[in-house]
Amino acid sequence: ALQAYKMAGVSPADIDLFEVHDAFSIMAALSLEAAGFAQPGQGPRLGLDGEIGIDGRIPICTRGGLKARGHPVGATGVYQIVEVVQQLRGEATGTQVQDARIGMAQNIGGSGSNIITHILGRM
Structure with a gap:
């Protein structure tokens, strides 16, 4: 995520929503930490404090993440980008993040050997 922030000219504070690769519960916490939203070891606290909810800080x-969708391997990245685009367009009926302008999607393959982060913005 750090390289993606640099390329996009943004920081974690600029991100309005994050589509995390949460195929395993621990992945969400680790991704939040690695992306700069929490200090190492503090990722789970964001969930406990409500900071990752629809009205939270990040x-x-x-819409429930990969586990809620059955983690369609191969289509996962497409699903994540569609989720972010719908948020940025204001089309995420029932799950809309208010005033979302910048969204991030992070997809992981090969048990962490391949990680790609996209940062998308509303023009």
Whole structure:
């Protein structure tokens, strides 16, 4: 995520929503930490404090994430980008993050050997 922030000219504070690769529960916490939203070891606290909810500081996986979708391997990245685009367009009926302007999607393959982060913005 750090390289993606640099390329996009943004920081974690600019991100309005984060589509996390949460195929395993621990992945969400680790991704939040690695992306700069929490200090190491503090990722789970964001969930306990409500900071990752729809009205939280950094909403994640607003439609339930990969586990809720059955983690369609191969299509996962497409699903994540569609989720972010719908949020940025204001088309995420029932799960809309208010005034979302910048969204991030992070997809992981090969048990962490391949990680790609997209940062999308509303023009």
